[in-house]
Structure formats: C-alpha cells, structure tokens
Amino acid sequence: MEQNMSGxxxxxxxxxxxxxxxxTKCGRWNPTTEQVNLLxxxxxxxxxxxxxxxxxxxxxxLSFYGKIENKNVFYWFxxxxxxERQKRRKVSFDDDDKDVNIxxxxxMNFSTQNFAYHVSEPERLTQTLQLFPLxxxxxxxxxxxxxxxxxxxxxxxxxxxxxGEQMDHPPLNLRLSFM
Amino acid sequence: MEQNMSGxxxxxxxxxxxxxxxxTKCGRWNPTTEQVNLLxxxxxxxxxxxxxxxxxxxxxxLSFYGKIENKNVFYWFxxxxxxERQKRRKVSFDDDDKDVNIxxxxxMNFSTQNFAYHVSEPERLTQTLQLFPLxxxxxxxxxxxxxxxxxxxxxxxxxxxxxGEQMDHPPLNLRLSFM
DNA sequence: GCAAATTAATGATTTATTCAAG
DNA sequence: CTTGAATAAATCATTAATTTGC
Numbered sequence: 153m154e155q156n157m158s159g160x161x162x163x164x165x166x167x168x169x170x171x172x173x174x175x176t177k178c179g180r181w182n183p184t185t186e187q188v189n190l191l192x193x194x195x196x197x198x199x200x201x202x203x204x205x206x207x208x209x210x211x212x213x214l215s216f217y218g219k220i221e222n223k224n225v226f227y228w229f230x231x232x233x234x235x236e237r238q239k240r241r242k243v244s245f246d247d248d249d250k251d252v253n254i255x256x257x258x259x260m261n262f263s264t265q266n267f268a269y270h271v272s273e274p275e276r277l278t279q280t281l282q283l284f285p286l287x288x289x290x291x292x293x294x295x296x297x298x299x300x301x302x303x304x305x306x307x308x309x310x311x312x313x314x315x316g317e318q319m320d321h322p323p324l325n326l327r328l329s330f331m
Numbered sequence: 332m333e334q335n336m337s338g339x340x341x342x343x344x345x346x347x348x349x350x351x352x353x354x355t356k357c358g359r360w361n362p363t364t365e366q367v368n369l370l371x372x373x374x375x376x377x378x379x380x381x382x383x384x385x386x387x388x389x390x391x392x393l394s395f396y397g398k399i400e401n402k403n404v405f406y407w408f409x410x411x412x413x414x415e416r417q418k419r420r421k422v423s424f425d426d427d428d429k430d431v432n433i434x435x436x437x438x439m440n441f442s443t444q445n446f447a448y449h450v451s452e453p454e455r456l457t458q459t460l461q462l463f464p465l466x467x468x469x470x471x472x473x474x475x476x477x478x479x480x481x482x483x484x485x486x487x488x489x490x491x492x493x494x495g496e497q498m499d500h501p502p503l504n505l506r507l508s509f510m
Numbered sequence: 511g512c513a514a515a516t517t518a519a520t521g522a523t524t525t526a527t528t529c530a531a532g
Numbered sequence: 533c534t535t536g537a538a539t540a541a542a543t544c545a546t547t548a549a550t551t552t553g554c
Contacts, residue, residue: 196526196527196528236527236528236529237528237529239528239539239540358521358545358546358547359520359521359522359545359546359547360521360522361521361547361548362520362521380538380539402522403521403522406520406521406522406523407520407521409522409539409540410520410521410522411520412540413540413541413542414519414520416540416541417541
C-alpha cells in the first residue's frame, strides 16, 4: 500500500512550511494536522498502546488525510506516551522550545551563600540570587501556599505548589546586575 | 465580583502613572522594570517552573524592588512560559529530517511539539473510528508487521507487535468530532 | 497637549489533561 | 476505577499603550 514514500514529506494542509527540505527525502512521516488531531483524540480517549488491529484500523482511517503507515501509528503512540510521561517527570526545567537550548549545565554554579537584603537601596549593585538550595533534601514538605495570606489581595486561591520530582533542578546561581 | 484587595489598593486616581514610582497601584501586581528584568534573566537562564523554595527566594529578592508576592512569581513563570511557547508555536515544525532510520530504538524522533495544535480546530467533521470490533476473537493471529515493506526508505524494521497484555483495552468506539 | 476610546499586554482564574497511588 | 498532584491550555480581567477628536 505504501509505495511512494516521496509523498510523505510535505503535506499541504496546515502543516507549516518546513522551510527548504522538501519532498525529496523520503525521510519520515509528517503527519497532517488532521491526523495529529485524530491521534490526539484517541490518546485523550484513553488509548495508549493500540493493538495491532487497532493500529491497522487507525492507519486506514487516517490514510484518508494523508499518507500514513501502520508503523507511524505505532510510533506515534509509543512516542506520545513516553513523552507525556517524561514531561510529567521532569517538569520543572523543561525548556520546551526546540530552538533554544538552554541547558542547565550552562548557567549553574552553586555556592551556599544566601543573600540577605536588609541593605538599603537598589541602586547600582550586583546581586546574586541563590536558587536551588541544593535539592538534597530538606525533609520539609516544600509545599507553599502561594496566595494564602488573607491579607493579600484575594487569595482564596490556594494552590499548594509542591515540588516533588522536579527537584532535579541543577543549582542555579545567577548573577544579576542592574546598572 | 469585587477585587477585595488589601491596603495597597487604590482604585482610580491617577491612572496613567507611568514608570518611575510604580509603587502602590492596585488591582493587580504591576512589576517594576527591575523585577521584570530579573525574572526574564532567570527565565533566560533556563528556569521554567520554579520550585516553591525558588519562588520564595525570588520573591524575597524582588521585593526589594517593589511589592511582590509569591504567587506573582508563580504566575509570571506560568504565563511567560506559556506565552513563549505560544509564540514559538507559530513557527514550529522543524522537521529535521536527515535521519531516516526509523527503528524502534531510535524512534523517539518526532517532536512532541508538532502536536502542538491541540484539538479543537475548526473543521466540521465527525468521524467514528471503529476499533475493536466487538467480537472478542477473530482467531486471527493479530500479529502485524508494522514496518515491513522493504520498499520503505530503509527500514526493514519489523516489529511484530503482538498484543498480549495490552489486550485489555475495552472495545473502543470513538466518536471524534472536530468542529 | 489631553483625555476618552480603543487596542495590546499581561496578570490572575478556571478548566482539562496526565500519571500515579490507593 | 477512583482520586490527588501538578501542571499547561484556555480564558477572564485589568492595566498600559496607542489612537483619535478636540
């Protein structure tokens, strides 16, 4: 059924133009928006690991919107499932931009020094924010009500904002200088 | 609904008070330039979802430059992250092909971001995928070579994808509607 | 120049997900 | 299967920019 991979690359539709690289590479499946929507729907409906016959059916349905193969469906679910999980695992620092690579490794330098600011004026100064207080473990619950204080504006808002596994932030030591 | 803000709230009055003495307007947090600069610095350094203690520290630091609360920091990162992503999403879809090997091991290759357009797009259509045709067993082998066709780019990858334990999906009859 | 009117940004809430525990 | 934790997406709402008539 799939003979001409060539058709794969750029599908019309709403797939934004992948600049340059055009159809020539039989590279990889490039799902159409409709296909993605449908797959996402299925995923949202609870489907995680489709069986073979499910895959076949899905693939058949989706082929209506563009070229697609069984393996594409298979991979899609595998990847989507894995990445959803991954997302939930290391949520905290996710530079979810594909373009910008800001790796934790870049900006960190950790020294245990807390800035106490009972100083006075924020004029010229270079300040160091100590973040990531060494996540080893405080043992403390690390749950903070962000808007709780009744004297605040309105906080009926309570979102206990717990940090569990996103504790994996690398130590971050930013040197912030204001003119 | 009334914003029952606390002391700082001074409704009305001089509205167009521009930068400078940003103090004490009300309604909602209005970050000073310095605060925004710092937050942006942190964001640029890779911080996306600060932990509770990070929020506290940041807030403490920034309070030096003006009124601020933990929740403001929390919100700022949430919004900034979301809006950066939104911005990027318009240009997303880089399918960096080049690598044609589609194997189960390497298959984690299509970017999740491509699924960015969440569902709910204008396209009137209601489709029903019939999965799992109610009759429990076909007796058929249910084993499908997903990537079998050697005429594909090169992936002779075949994973016979047997469904043993994932057979537990209930008959799924999805009504997928996009409108 | 200046405010009223309109628009653009962005702070704050609500809603819908996902995964994981029970 | 149900529920809780924890977002991210979507949305609401208010503030700042700006446009516009005078």
